[in-house]
Amino acid sequence: MKPRLAPSLSLDQAPRFHAHPFDDDKLKEECGIFGVIGVTDASNFVALGLHALQHRGQEAGGIVCYHPDAGFNSARRFGYVRDNFTSQDVMETLPGPLAIGHVRYSTAGSKAAAIRDVQPFFGEFSRGGAAIAHNGNITNAIALRRELIERGSIFQSSSDSECIIHLMARSLQKSVPERMEDALRRVEGAFSVVAMTRTKLIGVRDPLGVRPLVLGKVADGWCLSSETCALDIIGAEFVREIEPGEMVVITSDGKVDSRRPFRSQPSKFCIFEHVYFSRPDSIIGGKSVYDTRRRIGVELAREAPVEADLVCPVPDSGTPAAIGFSQESGIPYAMGIIRNQYMGRTFIEPTEQIRNMGVRLKLNVNRALIKGKRVVLVDDSVVRGTTSRKIKEMILDAGAAEVHFRIASPPTAWPCFYGVDTPQREKLLAATMTEDEMRDHLRVDSLRFVSLDGLYRAAGEAEGRDNACPQYCDACFSGEYPVEPSDMIEKGFELKATE
Numbered sequence: 229m230k231p232r233l234a235p236s237l238s239l240d241q242a243p244r245f246h247a248h249p250f251d252d253d254k255l256k257e258e259c260g261i262f263g264v265i266g267v268t269d270a271s272n273f274v275a276l277g278l279h280a281l282q283h284r285g286q287e288a289g290g291i292v293c294y295h296p297d298a299g300f301n302s303a304r305r306f307g308y309v310r311d312n313f314t315s316q317d318v319m320e321t322l323p324g325p326l327a328i329g330h331v332r333y334s335t336a337g338s339k340a341a342a343i344r345d346v347q348p349f350f351g352e353f354s355r356g357g358a359a360i361a362h363n364g365n366i367t368n369a370i371a372l373r374r375e376l377i378e379r380g381s382i383f384q385s386s387s388d389s390e391c392i393i394h395l396m397a398r399s400l401q402k403s404v405p406e407r408m409e410d411a412l413r414r415v416e417g418a419f420s421v422v423a424m425t426r427t428k429l430i431g432v433r434d435p436l437g438v439r440p441l442v443l444g445k446v447a448d449g450w451c452l453s454s455e456t457c458a459l460d461i462i463g464a465e466f467v468r469e470i471e472p473g474e475m476v477v478i479t480s481d482g483k484v485d486s487r488r489p490f491r492s493q494p495s496k497f498c499i500f501e502h503v504y505f506s507r508p509d510s511i512i513g514g515k516s517v518y519d520t521r522r523r524i525g526v527e528l529a530r531e532a533p534v535e536a537d538l539v540c541p542v543p544d545s546g547t548p549a550a551i552g553f554s555q556e557s558g559i560p561y562a563m564g565i566i567r568n569q570y571m572g573r574t575f576i577e578p579t580e581q582i583r584n585m586g587v588r589l590k591l592n593v594n595r596a597l598i599k600g601k602r603v604v605l606v607d608d609s610v611v612r613g614t615t616s617r618k619i620k621e622m623i624l625d626a627g628a629a630e631v632h633f634r635i636a637s638p639p640t641a642w643p644c645f646y647g648v649d650t651p652q653r654e655k656l657l658a659a660t661m662t663e664d665e666m667r668d669h670l671r672v673d674s675l676r677f678v679s680l681d682g683l684y685r686a687a688g689e690a691e692g693r694d695n696a697c698p699q700y701c702d703a704c705f706s707g708e709y710p711v712e713p714s715d716m717i718e719k720g721f722e723l724k725a726t727e
Contacts (some may be wrong), residue, residue: 234442239278248263253552258259258332258333258648259285259347259362259647260283261330261363262277262330263328263429263452264327264329264446264449264462265326265449266447266449266450266478267447267568267673271313271327273462274291274327274328277329277461277462277463278309278330280457280460281453282331283507284363286308286483288305288310288348289308290304290330291313291322291348292328294324294326296426301324304343304347305324306343319492326424327424327481328348328359328422328423328429330346332345332347342471347362348360349385349387349389349390351396353404355404359403360393361422362421362716363439364419365418365647366415366416367713367714370718371575371715372391372415376394376395376398392463396408396410396411404430405475405477408432409475409487418711420432420439420441421433422452428478428480428543429452430477430478432470432475432476432489433472435490435492435493436494437472437473437494437495438496438497439454439647440497440498442456442468444459449469452476455510457510465595472493473488473491474488482528485695490598497513497700497701498646498700499701500637500644500704502517502520502554503636504545508548518548520687521549524637524683524686525634526687527678527679527685528549528552528634528682530638531682533632534632534634534674534676535602536601536604537557537603538559538562538602539557539561539563540562540604541567542562542591542607542608543567544567545607546608550606553604557562562594563594564593564605566591568591569590592622592663593625594626595626598623601629602630604633608636609634609640610635610658610666610670611640611657613669620670620672622670633672633675633678635676635677635678636680636685638676639657639658639666640657642724644704645716663677681694683702707723
């Protein structure tokens with residue numbers, strides 16, 4: 229069979245994406261990864277899995293597959309999975325029983341849309357080809373890239389993830405899994421990786437387990453995914469989480485080999501996965517994401533009570549916490565804000581008039597419900613504060629008597645360097661203002677955030693943060709980075725002063 233390559237956009241054909249005026253005030257997880265081995269038409273399973281992980285990356289996506297007769301084939305596209313990986317013409321070019329896929333936002337690397345930055349990345353090694361898809365961020369990528377270029381490596385993308393391929397190519401180890409172990413020992417930061425050879429599916433988490441990765445069983449095959457919700461869509465059985473510092477190598481005959489290539493360290497799983505990034509129908513650490521978010525609302529109601537008539541979520545991410553706040557406080561829950569379900573998260577070339585409409589394109593106030601009421605608005609976070617002010621103005625325009633904000637995370641005062649698209653620190657509202665100053669800036673009657681201890685209690689650590697085991701990565705709230713962001717320090721970033 230002659231290999232068939234799916235057509236791909238050239239750089240000059242790349243669409244110019246602009247952030248939706250509503251979404252520029254939200255933190256964005258930069259990608260989701262998925263892989264399948266041992267099934268017929270694995271790429272179709274991967275496309276479904278990526279569709280379920282679309283919330284983790286909506287800028288672009290890609291799939292690489294292998295068939296014994298057709299070899300490796302790939303397709304990379306800008307935009308949504310549903311628009312790119314559902315047509316028969318495309319999926320017929322991706323045959324075989326083994327495939328991996330990736331959906332992305334850009335964090336490290338160029339912010340401009342470039343097809344060369346879309347994963348999975350592929351490399352041809354002395355003992356055969358391999359493709360990798362990476363979720364996370366390499367904090368020493370600048371130093372690694374500089375070293376590799378000086379030694380003759382030629383990079384094809386601006387992505388930090390490409391460093392892994394070049395490190396694998398330079399490894400003296402024989403097998404691809406051994407080359408990957410060798411390469412990842414040089415990498416600092418956060419990484420969950422799904423990779424493939426001609427006969428193996430590989431999954432790896434960094435020693436701190438910052439980013440998620442789970443193992444599932446589907447029919448006679450196996451799958452790896454960023455979240456359990458993607459297992460559900462293909463009818464796979466959730467087996468377990470890949471543990472921090474673990475590598476699993478799954479062969480075409482169904483054997484699963486577990487390895488421990490890194491020195492054991494305490495877990496530092498990203499606590500914001502509980503707050504916002506993961507889908508509410510996923511399971512993390514044996515806990516329902518939905519229930520954790522509901523319990524955050526319970527903690528908020530205990531820590532920051534208020535006299536009000538209605539508890540309303542900022543949809544959709546604030547909904548579980550608003551339900552918990554209502555249950556604990558006894559204040560009725562109501563859908564005071566309605567989300568337009570047909571508004572995408574990005575525009576292409578929006579007009580100035582559309583931009584000025586801003587948040588109203590996506591959210592509308594239920595005026596008949598809000599008028600004359602004291603309203604508690606529950607949202608997942610405040611980043612720049614621009615959207616919060618717009619929502620408050622909409623609520624007041626609808627006739628609300630009072631507006632009280634309750635935020636289901638502590639103040640976001642520090643940028644994330646482990647795979648989350650975070651503004652520079654000076655653009656984070658909580659980095660430059662106290663809670664009272666933020667309340668005055670947003671012009672609301674009251675503003676309260678859940679405490680870091682309250683967030684830990686909601687995540688299942690009954691004694692709060694100081695006694696938590698395992699400890700989460702909460703650097704975006706605390707400024708305490710579990711892995712020193714050496715690239716950013718080289719660029720002038722100043723760590724939090726230690727006492």
